[in-house]
Amino acid sequence: MESLTLHMMNTEFYIEVPSSSDSWKEHVTNWLSYVANEWSRFIPNNELDQINQLPIGKTLKINPLLYDCLKKAHEYYKKTEGLFSPYLKRQIESQGYVQSFPFKVGKQIKQNYEFENPIDKNPIDFLDNHEILKIANQPIDLGGFAKGYAVEHIKKWLQDQGFPYGIVDGGGDMTLWSNGEKEWTIGIADPFNGESIGRIKIQNGAIATSSRVYRSWIYQNEKKHHILNGQTGKVAKTNVLQATVVTDSLYQCEVSTKLCFLMDEQQLNQWFEQSRWRVARFIVNEDETTKWIKTGDGKNV
Structure with missing residues (x-):
């Protein structure tokens, strides 16, 4: 197995594939460097x-x-x-x-x-x-969607190189693939103390977590976080503290985790069913209760 660890976009990226060569690493590094420099809202004139x-x-x-x-x-x-x-x-x-x-x-x-x-x-x-x-x-x-796109792009390129299985992890937002030889066990961390509060066994699919705790700050004497309601432009008001989503792609994961903070449970179940998305989500609420909810056939979990 060969692996690559990079720190870009204030995120630690980890890529691992079954290989005795490191020839793939330059392509991956150049791609992530391009996305970090050209797709960031913090860099002028990109x-x-x-x-x-x-x-x-x-x-x-x-x-x-x-x-x-x-x-x-x-x-x-x-x-x-x-x-x-x-x-x-x-x-x-x-x-x-x-x-x-x-x-x-x-x-x-x-x-x-x-x-x-x-x-x-x-x-x-x-x-x-x-x-x-x-x-x-x-x-x-583009925020987390760009990171998810970058990770999915790496996965597709590595698959095109013939790697039968692998993992591309962008700070906990990851995509994994396997021909059946490999299964991963991925932990879910408590939003406050980082201890494990759940596990996911997966061969193919994507996982992403979004939390109101980590990416939060104080502004004008109010607690703010990064999850906005796109219809109003306002910070989402919800009892959901953290959402981990398992589905088919990181594009769907990025959207699904946002929706966990913007729709109630019944609305979101209906939306996933109508959209025909296979989604499993692990919700942590403000009162520290947790819950697994599945829609679709759930075969990716």
Whole structure:
């Protein structure tokens, strides 16, 4: 087995495949470095910032992979009727989240635009040849979705290289595949003390965890966290403290974990069933009660 550990995007990435060669490591490192530098909302004049600075009514040809990532995020934005949204850069900054984690106190920045309702059904139009058309001024923050896309991209590339099984882990958000030879046991950590409170046995699929505890801060004397309601632009109000989701892809995981904080249990069960997603979720509530909930056939757990 060969493994690679990298620290990028304030995240520790761990990749492991059955190999006696390390020839794959350069490709993976270069890809993660590209995503970290070009898709971050914290770096001025990168590819994402060029989209955010684009005037309304103008078009821009962008990197095919960024186009694909943004289009996928936009499709989930439409599918969830805006609850999940990649267009919340302005709103998350207004909550004091203007710098990379970790930090304890949010910072205020001068807004050079009028704050407006965050919802416009089509902020961007996706044209042919990897061109986009700016429809509305709703700046993009790809956040965890970009990390999930990066991890899924690595998995697909490694599979194309012929590796029969492997794991790509981006700070606990991971994708795993196997031809039946390999099964992983993945632990679920308590959001407060880090101790194990659950285990998942898995051969193929993806796992992601989102928590109101870790990525939280104080801003204007209020406790804030990173999970926003895409329909309102406001911080999610919920009794759910942490959600771990197991499903088929990290794209679905990223969306599903967000929805755990934005819908009640019955609504979310119905949404998953209607969407025909196979999802198992492990919920930790504020009163420290925990619960496994499955929709679909649950074969990925």
